[in-house]
Amino acid sequence: MASEAKAFRDWIAICDNGNACFAYGPGREGFGWVRVAIGPGPDGRPEVAAGYWPEGAEATRAFALTIDGTDYPMTLAANEPVAAEVPAGRALEVVRALAGGNTARIGPDHEISLSGAAAALLWIDERQGRVDTVTALRRAGARPASAVRPAPAFPVVTPAPAISQAGFGEQNQTLPAALEAVPAVVECRAETAEHWVGKEVMSAKLDASTELWAVPCFAGAYNMGHDWYITGPGGRDPRPARLLSSSGEAGAGTINGGYSPESRTVTAFAKGRGVGDCGTASTWTWTGRAFVLTQETAMDECWGVPADYWPSTWRTR
Structure with missing residues (x-):
């Protein structure tokens, strides 16, 4: 449904x-x-x-x-x-x-x-x-x-096994040369070269031969954007991550995003304005083959509604 x-x-x-x-x-x-x-x-x-x-x-x-x-x-x-x-x-x-x-x-x-x-x-x-x-x-x-009509079944999403994150994380990460050469990354790096956000590179190990890299692309008063790439070892053979929304729209970027190795999830919280009473909050889970949307809430109207009271737009189990 x-x-x-x-x-x-x-x-x-x-x-x-x-x-x-x-x-x-x-x-x-x-x-x-x-x-x-x-x-x-x-x-x-x-x-x-x-x-x-x-x-x-x-x-x-x-x-x-x-x-x-x-x-x-x-x-x-x-x-x-x-x-x-x-x-x-x-x-x-x-x-x-x-x-x-x-x-x-x-x-x-x-x-x-x-x-x-x-x-x-x-x-x-x-x-x-x-x-x-x-x-x-x-x-x-x-x-x-x-x-009353019975509830429909949820899509089932199984996270990939956890793996050691030694050498990876959210601080002091150096973007691999293969990623630095990607045209879209070159553009992001040029945009953030003179800004503190340019240092906010994130990385994670998804499995023995697969890595995840987040390239900082912009920062505003209350939102910071990253583009995410899935690569081979050492950042080789990079390709944009495919992060679908509940509407089916695909992208590789997040706003106020991060990766949790414990849950194998990328999360994002795009604020519509600074107080955070509107926007979209999303979670994608790594299954071993792709990131799959597992949860999304969204409030389009800036009416003062706290994020805990936003409507669900996508759920899985």
């Missing part, structure tokens, strides 16, 4: 390849957000989170989500002082209030738009096969939860 995203007036909805779905509503004038998330299948139950950028002491103060004058108290998230969650026992009640509501706000005065909420939640019901069931977000009925 392909991941899919749609806009419904002010709201957006996203479902990933495993049919986990998310809907987001923005605050007026850029202040605040609300998120509804629900897993696939008969056992899927909604979760509701909301947040805003508080000032001073407000960062540790619990707040409520208010819909048409009814307060729904929330619990501050443990690791995110700008986010809070509705208790699980009231989540479905809150979701249905959002779908049928006229006004909503979080905290004392941050208004949340409900324009498009009903349509976004109905789209999720349709995508997951919840319409007319007791678990539906928007269009509930008498059909039991067992009538």
Whole structure:
């Protein structure tokens, strides 16, 4: 199943390849957000989170989500002082209030738009096969939860065996001559020759005869870019790594990337802006033959949503 995203007036909805779905509503004038998330299948139950950028002491103060004058108290998230969650026992009640509501706000005065909420939640019901069931977000009925479409199977990805990284790493790495001669690398090196980022060469050993090299290509205020190459021993016979996105687009570059030899993964966190409330976070796993996308989350709208609350766009097991 392909991941899919749609806009419904002010709201957006996203479902990933495993049919986990998310809907987001923005605050007026850029202040605040609300998120509804629900897993696939008969056992899927909604979760509701909301947040805003508080000032001073407000960062540790619990707040409520208010819909048409009814307060729904929330619990501050443990690791995110700008986010809070509705208790699980009231989540479905809150979701249905959002779908049928006229006004909503979080905290004392941050208004949340409900324009498009009903349509976004109905789209999720349709995508997951919840319409007319007791678990539906928007269009509930008498059909039991067992009538909900089952969750699709995830792609299975097996990491290659771990291998010693002696002589490789993220510091004091010298780019091999064969890589220095690649035209695209020559261009990157020229761009970064007079900049500190030019020294940020990374390397790893993938197996006895295969190496991974990351060439620094640019740096901005909050993003740093590398191009990744898979080579033979000593950097010989370099070829660009193929790092696919959930949309199927292939590239060899990452933003704020790195390699973890423990998990055999390349990760990236491309920020849409400095506070990191929008962008894309990706993980690719080395299988012994290629890097395969194993996880991706992405938030296109810069609404203040912390990365822990971004929607999933690709998952594997």
